[in-house]
Amino acid sequence: MQTKFMRAAIKEAQKAAAIKEIPVGCVVVLDGKIIARGHNLRIKLSDATAHAEIVAIKKAGKKLGVWNLTGCEIFVTLEPCIMCAGAIVAARIKTVYFGAFDKRFGACGTHINLGDYKLNHKANIVGGVLEHECADLLTTHFKKMRQEKKES
Numbered sequence: 404m405q406t407k408f409m410r411a412a413i414k415e416a417q418k419a420a421a422i423k424e425i426p427v428g429c430v431v432v433l434d435g436k437i438i439a440r441g442h443n444l445r446i447k448l449s450d451a452t453a454h455a456e457i458v459a460i461k462k463a464g465k466k467l468g469v470w471n472l473t474g475c476e477i478f479v480t481l482e483p484c485i486m487c488a489g490a491i492v493a494a495r496i497k498t499v500y501f502g503a504f505d506k507r508f509g510a511c512g513t514h515i516n517l518g519d520y521k522l523n524h525k526a527n528i529v530g531g532v533l534e535h536e537c538a539d540l541l542t543t544h545f546k547k548m549r550q551e552k553k554e555s
Contacts (some may be wrong), residue, residue: 405500408432408478409533411504412502415455416440416480416540422447426540429479431463431472431496438475439463455479456487460494471495480537482509482530488517491526498527502537 408430412550415428419442431439434546440457445451456479472494477546480502483491490497511517511528 404433404466405478405529405532408437408476409480409500409502409537411440412478412480413533413536413540415440416537419443419455422545426544427455427479427481429459429460429477432476432478433463433467433472438466452486454463454484454487456483459488460490460496464494471507474496475489475499478532480512480540481505482511484508485510485515485517492517492522492524495545496526498529500529500532502531502533503541504530504534528537 411430412428415430416426419428419547420426424443428442430437439459441455441462443455444453444458456477458522459477460472462477464474475496476498477491477496478500482501482503482505483499484505499511501511506513512530
């Protein structure tokens with residue numbers, strides 16, 4: 404089941420790559436069904452907060468008509484940053500599944516782990532789901548960007 408939903412998040416990441424965004428994708432799942440999808444839109448929206456997780460969490464809240472997403476799980480291709488981890492806690496997400504570890508900004512175990520803090524909610528965290536596929540999306544994207552920069 405984890406791989407099925409992570410593959411859906413990978414499809415979202417590919418949508419981001421197609422519009423020259425950093426390829427990160429996310430899906431929110433409730434009772435075994437995808438209720439919201441999102442991918443990075445920071446460049447398109449000129450919005451530093453338009454990370455895949457934030458986009459998907461907003462859509463899930465709108466769909467359910469609530470801010471409290473208790474019982475929902477989130478699948479994201481890259482380990483959430485501190486902003487997204489904070490939003491996950493605030494939304495009461497039950498479990499976070501992520502693919503690639505983020506060596507620069509990871510806030511679900513790599514640099515910090517919001518689960519270590521005494522907050523009003525703690526999400527379960529599972530990292531490394533389809534890790535290589537998720538990491539390859541990012542590696543390919545940044546290689547392509549560097550090559551395009553060289554050529555211009």
